[in-house]
Structures are given as structure tokens and as C-alpha cells.
Amino acid sequence: MTEKLSSELEQRFLDVEENLKVVRGRIEEAAVQSGKSPKEITLLAATKTVPVEVINRGIALGIDHIGENRVQELRDKYTSYDLSNCELHFIGHLQTNKVKYLVGQVSMIQSVDQMKLAKEISRLSEKKNLSTDILIEVNIGQEANKSGVLPQNLYELVDAAAALPGIRIRGLMAIPPAGAPEKETMNYFSQMHQYFIDIKSKKIDNVSMDFLSMGMSADYYQAILAGANLVRVGSALFGPRNYH
Ligand SMILES: *Cc1c(COP(=O)(O)O)cnc(C)c1O
Numbered sequence: 001m002t003e004k005l006s007s008e009l010e011q012r013f014l015d016v017e018e019n020l021k022v023v024r025g026r027i028e029e030a031a032v033q034s035g036k037s038p039k040e041i042t043l044l045a046a047t048k049t050v051p052v053e054v055i056n057r058g059i060a061l062g063i064d065h066i067g068e069n070r071v072q073e074l075r076d077k078y079t080s081y082d083l084s085n086c087e088l089h090f091i092g093h094l095q096t097n098k099v100k101y102l103v104g105q106v107s108m109i110q111s112v113d114q115m116k117l118a119k120e121i122s123r124l125s126e127k128k129n130l131s132t133d134i135l136i137e138v139n140i141g142q143e144a145n146k147s148g149v150l151p152q153n154l155y156e157l158v159d160a161a162a163a164l165p166g167i168r169i170r171g172l173m174a175i176p177p178a179g180a181p182e183k184e185t186m187n188y189f190s191q192m193h194q195y196f197i198d199i200k201s202k203k204i205d206n207v208s209m210d211f212l213s214m215g216m217s218a219d220y221y222q223a224i225l226a227g228a229n230l231v232r233v234g235s236a237l238f239g240p241r242n243y244h
Contacts, residue, residue, distance in 0.1 A: 027221075033225060045058055047066045066086060096116055118167060
């Protein structure tokens with residue numbers, strides 16, 4: 001390793017340590033403000049483009065959930081993550097033909113938005129004698145060309161996917177429209193929380209609404225106020241992304 005590279009890494013290590021304190025502090029504040037214990041909120045570090053050395057530093061500092069959103073990147077990094085005390089989630093758009101790379105490798109797939117995908121996860125999980133935890137991703141802003149099931153099709157998908165033997169539905173995930181005014185974003189978060197509570201109250205077999213995954217660097221505080229208990233934070237922990 002060259003001197004320059006190692007000092008760059010050293011700086012990123014220090015940044016992650018500092019950023020993690022700040023993010024944890026704000027999560028704690030938001031939790032208390034919404035009448036929850038900070039322990040009820042899971043911080044998942046979104047690690048796309050982040051070098052494994054930096055991710056592992058974060059894990060050493062106590063990050064216990066990480067999420068990748070590209071299958072190829074996850075595969076490239078997989079053997080280098082230190083996952084002995086950390087869960088790995090898949091949080092990005094997923095094609096059915098890539099499911100084989102994730103089943104048995106990740107502890108949760110957060111981005112299931114159609115039956116075809118749920119069926120393939122179930123099928124490959126059964127084949128490996130395991131069951132895979134999933135979240136249903138909702139296209140809460142009803143945006144064109146965005147992943148997620150439309151709200152009007154959510155209940156139908158939950159019911160159908162719940163019948164599959166190889167998966168367990170553990171909650172919901174959403175990414176509201178980027179750059180919307182705070183009030184509008186709050187509205188989307190509240191709608192998601194409403195779906196979450198409503199589905200939970202139905203007590204559907206094989207559906208446990210344990211996780212409401214929403215909120216990223218710009219809005220995790222607001223998301224927690226609206227009821228999120230899993231926030232996915234990238235740049236606020238690791239700095240701006242370098243896509244090369
Ligand atoms: C990148 C990413 C995040 C984190 O985004 P930041 O704005 O950097 O916090 C969260 N969720 C998903 C699905 C992502 O792809």
C-alpha cells in the first residue's frame with residue numbers, strides 16, 4: 001500500500017468514527033422524541049462504493065447491519081466483509097436471475113416488490129433448506145421507473161407472498177421521491193407507517209411486521225419520528241460516494 005493511499009484510508013477511518021457518533025446521537029434524539037428506546041432503532045450502513053477496509057472499520061466501531069444495493073458489488077466484496085458480528089442485507093433493485101447469488105449469503109432482502117421475485121427467493125431458499133427474511137418494498141411516491149410495489153397492490157402482494165414456504169415477510173421498506181419538500185416526505189413516511197400498522201394488525205400467518213425500513217442520510221431523523229425502526233444511512237457515515 002502506498003503512503004498516500006494509507007493516509008487517505010486513515011482519514012476515512014477517522015471520519016467514519018466521527019460520523020458514526022453524530023448519526024448515533026441523532027438517532028437517539030429522534031427515538032426519544034418519538035417515545036422509543038434508541039435500542040429499538042436499527043442503524044444499517046448503506047455501503048455501496050465504500051471500500052471494504054472502511055466498512056470493516058465501521059463494523060469494528062460497532063456497526064452491526066450493512067446493506068449493499070448491487071449484486072455484483074456484494075459478490076466482489078463478500079469474502080472480505082467481517083460479518084462475525086454484523087448482518088448483511090440486500091437493499092437494491094433485484095432481478096430474478098440474480099437471486100441465486102443472495103440466498104444463503106444475506107440475512108435479509110429488503111427490496112422484494114413482485115411475486116415473481118418472492119417465488120424465486122422462496123424456491124431457492126427451500127432448495128437450500130432455509131428460509132429467507134424479506135421486506136416488501138413499496139413505491140410510495142408512485143414514481144414511474146422506480147422499484148417497489150404500488151400502494152394499491154401492496155396488500156395483494158403481502159397475502160400472496162405470505163403463502164410461500166421459503167420466505168418470511170418481516171416488514172416494509174420504502175424510498176420516497178428524492179428531493180421532495182420535507183412536508184411531502186413526512187407524508188410518505190406517515191403513509192408507510194399506516195400500512196405497516198394496518199398489516200401488522202391483520203396478524204397474517206408468516207407475516208411479522210417487525211421492521212419499517214425508511215430514512216436515509218437526508219431524512220432518517222424525520223423517518224424515525226414517523227415510525228421507522230430501521231434506517232439506511234450511507235453518505236452521512238462514509239462521506240460522499242465516488243462512483244469513478
Ligand atoms: C444508497 C442507499 C441508501 C443510503 O443513501 P444515503 O443518502 O447516502 O444515506 C439507502 N437506501 C438505499 C436503498 C440505497 O441504495
